[in-house]
Amino acid sequence: MKLEEVLFSAYGFSSFRPGQREVIEQVIKGKDVVALLPTGMGKSMCYQLPAHILPGTVLVVSPLLSLMQDQVAQLKKMGEKSVVAINSFLKPQEREKIWQTLGSYRFIFISPEMLVQPFVKKQLEKIHVSLLVADEAHCISQWGFDFRPDYLRIAEILPILKFPQVLALTATATEKVTQEIKTYLKLEEPFIYKHSMDRKNIVYDIKKFDDSRQKLEWLTSFVRGSAGPGIIYAGTRRKSQELAAILMDQGISASYYHGGMEHQDRVFVQQQFQNGELDWVCSTNAFGMGVHISNIRHVVHFQLPTSVEGYVQEVGRAGRDGEAALATLLYAEGDEGLLQSLVMDELPTRHEIQQVASHPAGAEQLVAEGIVRETALRVVAYWLSRLSESETLRQMEFLQREKIKQVDKMKKLVNLQSCIREYIIECFDQHLKGKPENCCVNDGIDYSIFSKRLEKPKKVVLESWQNRLNALLP
Amino acid sequence: MFFNQKTLGGPLLLFEELVITIMKAINLERTISSPFHLIKGKKSGQTIQDVGYYRLHPYFAAMPNLEKRLYDEVIQNLFARQLLRDNDQVIDLTDKALAHAMPASPLNGWKYRGNEAVFLNRLSLVVQTLSYTSQQTNRFDPVHNAEDLQSWVKHYLKKINFRDPASVARFKAEMLESLEAADVEERSKMVLMQRLTGLGWSGMTWEQIALAHDLHILDVQLAAVEALHAWLDVLERNGFPMLSPLLDHVIQRSVLTESTQRTEKLFEKGLSLSEIAAIRQLKTSTIEDHFVELAMNDPFFNFTPFMPPAMYEQIVTVSKKRNTKRLRDIKEELPDATYFQIRLALALREDQP
């Protein structure tokens, strides 16, 4: 059967996105593959489609619970029934049910923590896994911000599964990351597919201001004049709420989104945005994953992101429909200072390392008492299990320098006189093959191609609960 | 942290009135944080005991997600308005607060204990599915992703034959009729409907709802629970073929015998064991059986009207130490305890707070 036919019959898509065919062909041939594709290009399809051709089960290791849930929801939405997610939140009886029918699933999603548990290994040993997928495989990288120590242990499962072929997926395509993925997943001669990190339809803009008041004024007038939909990345939770309030005051359809909100409220904001009931979302970097809106026209960064990789990831949510989208980075004098402290906050402190080292057994207690942060514990515990305390301290200092390098790259981007697109691509060890007409602020931007905001008819106001019910169930 | 929010200081919030109502019952006897634990439904001995002592059943677990930060703001406001006065030890209401007339509450917290959320989650998913599918849209992102909830709803939808427009019409008619009958403000019913999602009408966040009604976020959250409790009361008392199944296991009382349920009702009204026996013209020992049954089925059962905590501790300790549940063995060591007290203590779950 032709691959297109499978694509259509299984998922209803009529053609491949760039890169998908190249990767899928190799996977079906039985090769190990490392696929480096920008966010939103459809990496999941690289295992979703082979699952309909390869015998047995596809086992997907996914670093975050929310990501896993999103993948499962996406598959179910496309009509796939044979899918299950194994994570530590399952109830015992649910788990029991899963073990009994484990071999019958086409897709099994699992967290790295679960994957390395002896009991889980035993269960997996019994079934036939034809493809092991490491999603967001850059989490393997010890130098990355998303480093997840448990990810390094994925390779433990390989002999138990009798060495299935491996597919590693990520959007972070630097040489260093690729190298580490190869090492830690024990891939000897993988086929490496590296798609250009360049998104031709994204236009890069930077606006500089003397202070944050000016920045805010610019933002409100910009949003008032532009057709959405758009995301405004705010840096902190508090800022995201503040910006949303200011925009709403101007009569703009806006809301905020961050990890501190009640789960149901987050779902509502996401759905309102997805369904076009909301034009602008002001958010922290928590927003984006699991948001499948192809027509986002604007991504505005109200504060500097902490790395070029993070920046590209967030900007990448715009323009998935291929139409032009504008990425605007706002900068006010002194913003770097904030950046520095934000970055330092992310890493385990010297104090945290010393605490964990001197209480090897009671580490959980340290988290409970608020002495050590949970994320910090994860990282510190990993290094302490391999290195001495002083070596761990040195390791953290090293990580810190790496992060500062990342921040410096971001600072450099802001002050660039030359092409921003070219600079970004070079940060990923790639070379730019030609610029689009509308490229970046330093090459000149034609803003006229972006639609102006139209006065939309105000949404009907429902006066009573009976009216609302009538609207829900007409 | 709510920038668009109504701030405190205007007319008293409904939530503030709720706090004062609770405080009146425990004035000068409990601390400032006890209403917080009560409203959140903390499963500690003290809180559970207070529910019984002070007849605070309606408010228990009324808002399990209440944020401490918001509660603290409310308390500060009560001080600022001179409804509370400084007292290191306990709640100390001023005369102004004590004179404040309190509206009756449709809450029924002790009974639902946060389980009303199960009902609401099912309802949300059912309404969303009916809304989308009845308008020829089969692909949508469900408002809830929990596996068990989804499979429950799928099963339910199949049973009601959800693709039949007549089913949708009946479902809606039952919603209209039952919610109409709920004894709660119309505005609260609206708040609840705004938490539901349909095609073109996504659910609204608490803050969006608060803005729409010009209310404080705490008051819309309270309104939603009030509407739910009042609605559940209607659904429970009258059969609604389409909606009643959504209550399955929401109210676990069904495991109790009917006679025990009647005893429990009287007890919650404040009657003592012997008074209940007299009114029901039953033997005291029968009523005692009811309480043992209640204790077995109710993880929150409050034993303190029947024995002091110290005695409960002793009975449990002896039972553990001698590894026995035989009443006579325990009575031998604790001659002061009655058989009823021993049965009751043993009937309680291990995890009894």
Ligand SMILES: Nc1ncnc2c1ncn2[C@@H]1O[C@H](COP(=O)(O)OP(=O)(O)O)[C@@H](O)[C@H]1O
């Ligand atoms: N060949 C295709 N044609 C159309 N849409 C596709 C195709 N492949 C994937 N998609 C869609 O693209 C979106 C992004 O896919 P996803 O795998 O989550 O991206 P990534 O992991 O690369 O960020 C999804 O909504 C998916 O259904």
Ligand SMILES: [Mg+2]
């Ligand atoms: Mg992905």
Ligand SMILES: [Zn+2]
């Ligand atoms: Zn350029």
